[in-house]
Amino acid sequence: MITDSRDERDIYRNIVLIARAMDERNWGEIEKLAVPDATGDFGDGAVSSAAEIAALLRxxxxxxGPTQHLIGNVVIDVTGDTATSRAYVADMHLGVGDxxxxxxxxxGDYHDSWARTADGWKLTDRxxxxSxxxxxxxxLAHAMN
Structure with missing residues (x-):
């Protein structure tokens, strides 16, 4: 099947926008880039909404302190109005205070699912x-609680 390269570009852009939103602490942007009932698992249990994903990351x-979530080696497969992607992530978190x-x-590796919506491609699962x-x-204060 021939995939429109615009679909891949739009999904890639959203992967990067989510990474930047984490670094900029723009939690509303993360929710905007996902469907409301998006699911996710970042290694400590499943969450079941875009709001829960944003709250967990928050x-x-x-x-x-400052963070950078660097994305690379992205592979995107589009099938009609759904898609999957895999993207390496190398993230750095700096400490503050003590x-x-x-x-x-x-x-690590983000394994994502996407859906085409009236507002463009949205994350459905991450x-x-x-590794x-x-x-x-x-x-990561939450990781210690």
Whole structure:
């Protein structure tokens, strides 16, 4: 099947926009880029709405210093009005306060599902597969609770 390259471009853009929204702490943007009943699993249990995804990410990142979620090696497969994507993620989280000068990094792979909506491509599911972690996990306050 021939895929319209605009679909792949639009999905790729949304993958990057979600990563940037995490780094910019723009939780509304994350909800906007997903369907309301989007599901996800970031390694500590399933969530079942776009609002829950944003809330989980917020718990991880709100008390953290600057972050960068770098995306690479993206593979997108479009079939009609649905799509799947896989994208490597290498993220860096810097500590603040007593943890200033320390970091926590993860390496992983986002496995996403997408749906074409009247408002464009929206995330329907994201699962993060972790392949490595290094540094001080205490930087992610939620991970220690």
């Amino acid at each position: 718990r991880y990142l709100d008390d953290c 943890l200033e000068g320390q970091y926590f990094r993860t390496l 699962t993060k597969h972790h 490595g972690m290094m540094g001080n996990i205490a930087i």
